[in-house]
Amino acid sequence: MENKDQLRQIALRCSQFRNQEGNINTLRSESNVLGETTKSCELCNHFVNHRCELNLIDEISSNIDVKLD
């Protein structure tokens, strides 16, 4: 199971990231005061039952060398 930091790293690199519909807080928190994007798979419309329905997590994480222990 990926931790929250890993899910953020993955979402930042994912071209398929979609904000969950109707989540106004998510839309407003796209960037923090440092200008960093606060994306995460947890905030993505494709994240269903703690998994990416597009099966992109493994592919992206292997590209960015994130350990998925």
Ligand code: SF4
């Ligand atoms: S859940 Fe899937 S589609 Fe969404 S940001 Fe993560 S890897 Fe990308």
